[in-house]
Amino acid sequence: MSERVSEMSRKNERLHVAVLIANSGDACQNTIIDGINDCAHKYDIDISAYIGAYQTMDNEYVSHYETCYEIIKNSKSLDGLIILTGFITPEEGFETFAEEIVQTFMHIPTVSVSYHIPGMPSVLADNESGIYSIVDHLIKDHDKEKIAFIRGPKGHLEAEERLAGYKRALSANSINFDEQYILPGNFTQIGGNEAIKELIEVRKLPYDAVVASDDATAFGAINELKSRGVSVPKDVSVTGFDDDRVATTFTPSLTTVKQNFRQIGETSAETLVSLIKNEPVENKQYIDGRFISRQSCGCLCEEFLQNKAIRDDSWKNSDCLNIYVLKEFELLFIDYIPKEQLAGWVDVLVGCIKSKPFMANDFYKAFDGVLIEYSLRSNDYLKWFEALDAITAGVGAYSSEVENLNTILSSLVNTTKLVQDACLKFVKEMEYELIEARQKLSRTASALVLTHDLDSLSYELSKALPLLSLDFAIVGLYENNTLDSINNSKRDIETIFGFSKGRIINFKCNGKRTELHTLIEKYNIKRERQTQCIFPLFSKDDEMGILFLPYNNNIPTVVYESVRMSISSAVKGIQLLTRIKDLSVTDELTGLLNRRGFFQFAHSRLQHLQRNFGLTPLVMFFDIDGLKRINDNFGHKEGDLAIATFAKILRKTLRGEDIIGRMGGDEFVALTSVKSGRDGKKLEKRIRESFVKLNEKNRYKFKLDSSIGIVALEEPTIECFDDAMLRADSVLYEEKRKKKEGITP
Numbered sequence: 068m069s070e071r072v073s074e075m076s077r078k079n080e081r082l083h084v085a086v087l088i089a090n091s092g093d094a095c096q097n098t099i100i101d102g103i104n105d106c107a108h109k110y111d112i113d114i115s116a117y118i119g120a121y122q123t124m125d126n127e128y129v130s131h132y133e134t135c136y137e138i139i140k141n142s143k144s145l146d147g148l149i150i151l152t153g154f155i156t157p158e159e160g161f162e163t164f165a166e167e168i169v170q171t172f173m174h175i176p177t178v179s180v181s182y183h184i185p186g187m188p189s190v191l192a193d194n195e196s197g198i199y200s201i202v203d204h205l206i207k208d209h210d211k212e213k214i215a216f217i218r219g220p221k222g223h224l225e226a227e228e229r230l231a232g233y234k235r236a237l238s239a240n241s242i243n244f245d246e247q248y249i250l251p252g253n254f255t256q257i258g259g260n261e262a263i264k265e266l267i268e269v270r271k272l273p274y275d276a277v278v279a280s281d282d283a284t285a286f287g288a289i290n291e292l293k294s295r296g297v298s299v300p301k302d303v304s305v306t307g308f309d310d311d312r313v314a315t316t317f318t319p320s321l322t323t324v325k326q327n328f329r330q331i332g333e334t335s336a337e338t339l340v341s342l343i344k345n346e347p348v349e350n351k352q353y354i355d356g357r358f359i360s361r362q363s364c365g366c367l368c369e370e371f372l373q374n375k376a377i378r379d380d381s382w383k384n385s386d387c388l389n390i391y392v393l394k395e396f397e398l399l400f401i402d403y404i405p406k407e408q409l410a411g412w413v414d415v416l417v418g419c420i421k422s423k424p425f426m427a428n429d430f431y432k433a434f435d436g437v438l439i440e441y442s443l444r445s446n447d448y449l450k451w452f453e454a455l456d457a458i459t460a461g462v463g464a465y466s467s468e469v470e471n472l473n474t475i476l477s478s479l480v481n482t483t484k485l486v487q488d489a490c491l492k493f494v495k496e497m498e499y500e501l502i503e504a505r506q507k508l509s510r511t512a513s514a515l516v517l518t519h520d521l522d523s524l525s526y527e528l529s530k531a532l533p534l535l536s537l538d539f540a541i542v543g544l545y546e547n548n549t550l551d552s553i554n555n556s557k558r559d560i561e562t563i564f565g566f567s568k569g570r571i572i573n574f575k576c577n578g579k580r581t582e583l584h585t586l587i588e589k590y591n592i593k594r595e596r597q598t599q600c601i602f603p604l605f606s607k608d609d610e611m612g613i614l615f616l617p618y619n620n621n622i623p624t625v626v627y628e629s630v631r632m633s634i635s636s637a638v639k640g641i642q643l644l645t646r647i648k649d650l651s652v653t654d655e656l657t658g659l660l661n662r663r664g665f666f667q668f669a670h671s672r673l674q675h676l677q678r679n680f681g682l683t684p685l686v687m688f689f690d691i692d693g694l695k696r697i698n699d700n701f702g703h704k705e706g707d708l709a710i711a712t713f714a715k716i717l718r719k720t721l722r723g724e725d726i727i728g729r730m731g732g733d734e735f736v737a738l739t740s741v742k743s744g745r746d747g748k749k750l751e752k753r754i755r756e757s758f759v760k761l762n763e764k765n766r767y768k769f770k771l772d773s774s775i776g777i778v779a780l781e782e783p784t785i786e787c788f789d790d791a792m793l794r795a796d797s798v799l800y801e802e803k804r805k806k807k808e809g810i811t812p
Contacts, residue, residue: 102332
């Protein structure tokens, strides 16, 4: 076992693993994360999913992988990394990209998903065999010979493997390979549209089937064929790859290969755990896909044929209507309905059907009651159409057990209206929930954008995000407010704010490197296992920081992107307000407070001193001696340098909590506090010695000195402060008078 694992077992800590994905809007990647989460639950592992691209207001994705790389590379809490390489690899320069991955993460156990990187364990889909099964099916079952292939990006590993599967299937069926039938593609619907245009308008080749490298390309191809009056599958068969969630609802339903993304995720996590434990792992692991025939190639849906076969088998192995219907219900509902409850439903429904005489209204009421009970566990009412089909088939098979067969069958048809009503209600409910979610997002965006500082932003986040099922949001802002992501790769977090389970967070790091994962652990009171997403905060080309949110696969992607964009906009607005405010209270030449800013902050400081007994406030007035002479002898540029240098000395000599301002010209003022008058004298002496030391270095053409007036406040009130300001000014000018008369202060 590795030193890290041994150390953690001693400390009873859990492993922390990072997952680098392309974006949060891709169903395939989300399913892989779900598989990784399955393993994380098993081994009690914390997961941090770094989102490698962010979505702009124009719905374009912008890469920020370098940000992720740097954060992951500098992390002290990570024990391992899973990279969804096949999803983030660029369209060109694959080998260079792979080398950079190895060099960047050689210090940490790493597993690559969907793309093999030499020297790094990889979990891969069996792309070649998947496409082979599709092409082989088209040739043997549908007699296709002119099969066009829409490839993926050239050089992309998975795309090349799928092309190899196409070629192998042709060869195995004694069909000559023709390069003209290979069409360009890029794993997008637009790519599918363009490929069909190329095939029909440019190459003008005869074709009877189109095999696309992925489902999105297939959807684009089918839509383009439809627009040209070409019928799928009547005129041409079209197939895809991946089994996208739309594949079953698309018309026609898509013949494809289903990748087991969940298994890919789980296997990659299991492999990483073995790596961390220094256990041997395979260099390449292939996860088999499953060929699924549907309408787009000319087949009946495989799901339909399977259900029919199962129903026929149930009829053969049942000896009465009750047992037959119970077996069918178990096949449909056993995953989420207890067997005892299913048996109760069957007894009620079959009992009504077998009652003598049969009463249709009694059956309708019984069925409606079952639907209401079902709604407590699931909203998938479509299964009840299959359930009614099963009851109908059972009544037909065991007609001897019932009376008034035709009346019963007619009633079963009418009962479908109850299922339709339930489906319509659910759709309406979903529409209302979507409208409500949009309203929540709109209210959240409005509330966040209207905030004027980080405290109020943290508060609004703590109130709004739990309504969106997000129980924490923590933001790390980079130094100097914004960074140019191209010209500056240093991303040190300076400010952290947000909330965690109702607790407001807002503090400065003060130069200490703080990992947000560690911070989240601090506020994770129950110390539960967690999965979190890390998003970039951007405003146009300015990279402002990173955002941590909890991962929940039930939360729509639009919620995450909306929250990210809203927080980005709010932070940018706060930074602009802060900059405007700073400009309004800051002296441009020295960076100190101007007259307005000094009085504003001084009054706030006095309120603080009123609650801290034992400290005596001091007002200190300064006037640069001989500034006019410096301007006259060396020019105003040297005069400005003298003023700026004077300000640096004050800032360096006084404390960070002291209020320092430039009143104008050569006059400066400070509000500080001391424990005794003796401390005030020491402070004055230290300032004067600073001028002496500077002048001894002879760094400048000029010599710096100052007349100083110091007055203690009787009480930390504004009235005493105003009086002390007048008296300190008088003390200063008394010193200047003495200097003119040759009297040393």
